[in-house]
Amino acid sequence: MLKINENYQKLQGSYLFSTIAKKVAKYQADNASAKIIRLGIGDVTRPLTPTIIRALHSAVDEMADEKTFRGYAPDLGYDFLRKAICDNDYRARGCDIEDDEIFVSDGAKPDSGNIQEIFSADSKVAVCDPVYPVYVDSNVMAGRAGDFDEATGRYTNLVYLPCSGENGFRPEMPREDVDIIYLCFPNNPTGAALTKDELQQWVDYANSKGSVIIFDAAYEAYISNESVPHSIYECSGAKECAIELHSFSKNAGFTGLRLGYAVVPKDLKRQGVSLHSMWARRHGTKYNGAPYIVQRAGEAVYSPEGKREIQGLVDYYMENAKYIMSGLKEAGYTVYGGVDSPYIWLATPGKMSSWEFFDHLLTKASVVGTPGVGFGSCGEGYFRLTAFGSHESTREAVDRIKNL
């Protein structure tokens, strides 16, 4: 009799977004005329830009002609894209990364879920709290998390790094030794960023302990402060301890196109084994390459016109972020993020819980956001708004909140 992977039984229901959907549906049913504005979504809303669209059409045409048709892509990505990524995201920033250290994929979410597969099943894992749920759930499935403790809202075998207003949402080093450290900066959900000096401390810690950092740089394009590094490889020694994950979703709007990449440096070894070789083998066995047409779209992101257009998208969303930040400050809220990040993280007013504030905002302003507690127990008392809406709806939402 086949037995299941019983670790799946330890996963907690993903009730956050279904609970939100139910509450919103009920409110809309009870208030048919209410014009609900959603600032809870992490998905982009602007269309793909003209240069991307042209690249897609052109690549589609190539697939129609036997002379230019492309079958299986190289497992690790086409050379043209690996080179464009490396030139622009690394060499141009002085990071000593080579083309063949770039592993093209269908996004940072799959990469962040799959990367743990190359590590031992008994590895000790550290995550921030609040946290992007994929880091936790993929390790629960692999048996590294232990059991879920209802009383604490935490898994017994994970090491949680609390992030709150007191530490500026910058986690402190773990007190016990850990093997794998997930860091996402600029952060989802808090919008916090680390300076290069702060990130260097994590690199030094990892190198001193032999840990590996999974550095999720999905929001890198939103960085505005010069002190904030765009890549962990700006830090000295990072090639010996860090894997970096990138996405085309939030800069170029590829959430529905699916493209990302991981950097696994050849200098990164444990027990004398190259993690670069291991990830290459994992890619070659359990993945079959990103679509050619999507990789051509990715290449177009790095063209001069592509770069201008992508910057236009980022600017558009960051104008929303500024409007939300200043509006909420005017209204007396304590707000975080929103500077190097499209996420605004606010302390709920009057000691409301995350869910109480959710209900307050929904019923008094017809605005939907995301309760912070949905990202972890340290998110209680906080609330996430995103800058991914249109200018019009974002302004309307902020004005409603100000008039509460």
Place this chain on the structure above:
Amino acid sequence: MLKINENYQKLQGSYLFSTIAKKVAKYQADNASAKIIRLGIGDVTRPLTPTIIRALHSAVDEMADEKTFRGYAPDLGYDFLRKAICDNDYRARGCDIEDDEIFVSDGAKPDSGNIQEIFSADSKVAVCDPVYPVYVDSNVMAGRAGDFDEATGRYTNLVYLPCSGENGFRPEMPREDVDIIYLCFPNNPTGAALTKDELQQWVDYANSKGSVIIFDAAYEAYISNESVPHSIYECSGAKECAIELHSFSKNAGFTGLRLGYAVVPKDLKRQGVSLHSMWARRHGTKYNGAPYIVQRAGEAVYSPEGKREIQGLVDYYMENAKYIMSGLKEAGYTVYGGVDSPYIWLATPGKMSSWEFFDHLLTKASVVGTPGVGFGSCGEGYFRLTAFGSHESTREAVDRIKNL
């Protein structure tokens, strides 16, 4: 100090295709004028058909307009595609499968590599020999395969089901109890197919033992015999024991576009747990949906024009298969497959080993194929040719072989 997943150390080097490439490169260097023809590839060569191309262009245009732009796709696939798949591949064949039992993915290779994640790490796995390497390697990575035994060329903890000329490349039931059984019919690499009655025996076996069959139907479009089932769900009781994997690669030429699907019936449970729910959770956590534009291309495969065009592709390749089969028979070879499959599997002549025949064909006819031993020890003495070339090159290759 982080430890690696040491199971990766048990993987054997994937030397097959690199050895082929080296031998071919050396031969070409030594014989500059030789016109080498490759009949070893498993990749398609015909371009995408007009209906698919139109669907792609149309979907790309939707992504350019904020009114029709699509962000994150549903994790499990768009309803329009799940319905088209279910209508055409199941309901039209009398299989009682529902839309929401279809899980859209980026291909049968990732699905066949990932599906083992929902099973216990101590599951006993049975594979055919010869076999598609992904089934083996993904289980090696997960720790189910034991150690590689150089003497036998096999992993100590896998159950191998020998397939040879004597049993018509139809595996016999395993003598010991197994939990997971990988079956691929029509088969890669042997081209063998099972009749519905033969497949029913496997379903009955699995239900009697509580095993789960992973049924890889990637070559289903090539079936010509009426006695050969297009889906395992044509067999009684299969919904209680089988997961089926499909690809758009070999019928519609999507090798570079990446689209496939898995069917996990809701009736499939073990230890009282729904494997459908587990696979949904795995998809939701470690995958982020297939690109919208590719899903629209998949939908177009099922349009009336799309179906005609796809049949035209299959007919084109099967004309090659027929030419190879009849030519080799005329030349005195013992050949298998090629009827319900684009793969021709031949017994090497004169007791040559697979690699001896490879060298013979390369140096005497400038034709490249794949040594059967590369797919497992029972592949020794066999050789694979594929029908995925052009008519012209395929005929030229066969004529050369006939004139050896």
